[in-house]
Amino acid sequence: MTTTDKVANATTATAHLQALGEVLQSRGLHVRVGATAGGLPQLIVISTAVPTLSEVILAAQRDGRWWFWWSWAERIAPIDDMATAVTQICRALTPAGDRDR
Numbered sequence: 001m002t003t004t005d006k007v008a009n010a011t012t013a014t015a016h017l018q019a020l021g022e023v024l025q026s027r028g029l030h031v032r033v034g035a036t037a038g039g040l041p042q043l044i045v046i047s048t049a050v051p052t053l054s055e056v057i058l059a060a061q062r063d064g065r066w067w068f069w070w071s072w073a074e075r076i077a078p079i080d081d082m083a084t085a086v087t088q089i090c091r092a093l094t095p096a097g098d099r100d101r
Helices: 003-026 082-092
Strands: 030-035 041-046 054-062 065-070 075-078
Touching (some): 003 030, 003 054, 075 082
Antiparallel strands (some): 041 054, 054 065, 065 075
């Protein structure tokens, strides 16, 4: 992968993460786009109800398709399935006792 490709991928990933962050913020979560220690774009999502609950979300291509990923390299949802990604992330940041309310 050339430097130009890496920059283009980082720019695309950042745009996808910003779009996801806007939706999550509208759901009452605190979000911040930043970069991992290795320089990959990341979205840090923090529960406003329980600030100790947080997740790091990445966006990257796999098999020719863009995906949102958990920081431990598990896929959340394809980029074009924002609703599933938001649902999964919100569920992860909701305390277990509050999930059925």
